[in-house]
Amino acid sequence: MGRLYRSLAWVWKHCTRPMETRWEEPLIDEPCVFVPNHAGAFGPMYMCAKFPLTDRCFSWLNADMMDPKLVPAYVRQDYWWKPGCALEPLYNATLPYLAAAILPPILRSAPGVPVYHDTRVMTTMRQSLRLLKEGKCLIIYPEQPSGYQSHHDWINTGFLQIAVMYYRATGKALRFYPVHIDYHHHVFQVARPVAFDTARTLEEQQDEIVHVLAAGLRGEPVT
Numbered sequence: 001m002g003r004l005y006r007s008l009a010w011v012w013k014h015c016t017r018p019m020e021t022r023w024e025e026p027l028i029d030e031p032c033v034f035v036p037n038h039a040g041a042f043g044p045m046y047m048c049a050k051f052p053l054t055d056r057c058f059s060w061l062n063a064d065m066m067d068p069k070l071v072p073a074y075v076r077q078d079y080w081w082k083p084g085c086a087l088e089p090l091y092n093a094t095l096p097y098l099a100a101a102i103l104p105p106i107l108r109s110a111p112g113v114p115v116y117h118d119t120r121v122m123t124t125m126r127q128s129l130r131l132l133k134e135g136k137c138l139i140i141y142p143e144q145p146s147g148y149q150s151h152h153d154w155i156n157t158g159f160l161q162i163a164v165m166y167y168r169a170t171g172k173a174l175r176f177y178p179v180h181i182d183y184h185h186h187v188f189q190v191a192r193p194v195a196f197d198t199a200r201t202l203e204e205q206q207d208e209i210v211h212v213l214a215a216g217l218r219g220e221p222v223t
Contacts, residue, residue, distance in 0.1 A: 002108070002109025002110070003109070004105060004106060004109040005048075005106060005109035005110045005111070006109075008106060009048055009049040009054075010049075012045055012049040012050075013049040013050055016050075017186050018050070018186065019046060019050040019051075019183075019186050019187065019188055020186060020187050020188070021051070021052050021187075021188040021190065022187060022188065022189050022190065023190045024189075024190060024191050024192045025192045025193065027053075027177075027190075028175065028193070030135075030172075030175075031131075031132040031133075031135055031136060031137055031166075031174070032137050032138075032174065032175045032176070032177055032193065033137065033138045033139075033140055033159075033162070033174065033175070033176045033177070034047070034051075034053075034057065034137060034138070034139045034140070034176075034177050034179050034190075035140055035141075035142060035176050035177065035178050035179060035213050035216070035217055036139065036141060036178075036179035036180070036181050036217055037141070037143060037179070037180060037181055037217040037218060037219075038141045038143050039181045039183060042181070042183045043141065043181045043183075044059060044139075044141070046181055046183055046188075047059065047139055047179075047181065048110065050188075051139075051179075051188060052188075053137060056135070056136050056137055057111070057136070057137045057138070057139050058111045058112055058113055058128075058131050058136055058137070058138055058139070059110065059111070059112045059113070059138075059139040059140075059141075060112065060113050060115045060124070060128075060138065060139065060140045060141070060159070061107050061110065061112040061113065061114055061115060062074070062114075062115055063114040063115055063116045063117075063120075064117075065099075065103055065104070065107055066103075066104050066107045066108055066114060067104060068100045068101070068104050069100075071096065071099050071100035071103060071104065072096035072097060072099070072100050073096075075095060075096040075099050075100075076092065076096055080095055080099075081095070113127050113128050113131070113138070114127075121158075125161060125162060125165060128162050129162065129165050129166060129169060132162070132166055132174070133166075133169060133170065138162070140159045142155040142156045142157070142159060142213070142217075143155055143156075143217070144156055153214075155210060155213065155214050155217075157206060157210055160196075160202060160206060160209060160210075161202070162174065163176075163196035163202065164196075164202050166196075167196060167198050171198075173195045173196045173197070173198050174195070174196050175193040175194070175195045175196075176193060176194050176195075176196075176209065176213060177190055177191065177193045177216075178190070178191040178193075178194075178212065178213045178214075178215070178216020178217045179191070179216070179217060180216065180217055180218060180219035182219065189219055191212075191215075191216035191222075192216075194208075194209050194212040194213065196209070
């Protein structure tokens with residue numbers, strides 16, 4: 001963890017209102033994966049600075065946002081402003097380059113795992129497995145943006161492969177905790193975890209796991 005990240009996290013933690021953490025079930029003290037809603041930029045900011053287990057958590061970080069050359073294109077396609085708004089030309093000419101100057105140094109100093117979307121994805125998975133075997137926890141945001149301040153109903157599922165890798169490496173079942181970040185009411189709502197069933201393949205249980213995680217990160221009851 002770099003000095004820049006520690007300084008910014010300290011400022012955010014002490015200059016904003018405290019967050020309450022509500023656990024549906026007591027936390028089992030072992031490596032796990034927390035799966036929160038993104039809540040725009042607020043989700044990662046609150047998870048990194050105010051979540052009670054932040055000192056042992058490593059977040060998945062979009063590798064494109066850690067490269068100043070790639071940030072502008074990512075910002076433009078990630079709906080940082082409402083398309084067609086009056087200030088869109090100004091935003092388009094300024095925000096991508098401000099982000100490229102500010103975000104990569106912060107993210108590179110954060111305790112995280114770069115997430116690649118090409119053949120280097122195995123680097124992401126191997127680093128994640130190493131951290132879990134060391135007793136750390138992961139924070140993964142699986143929502144897929146669908147427009148300005150909105151997400152698809154479905155969530156990305158590639159990260160679930162880490163459960164298979166963890167079982168093969170340790171013989172243990174990895175638990176996934178859905179987290180609903182309600183920054184308006186200053187609450188982390190941590191739902192009941194869903195554990196990888198080691199007696200079944202991932203394909204056999206993926207839909208069940210995704211159903212529980214998607215409901216929990218949105219703060220909805222599992223039906």
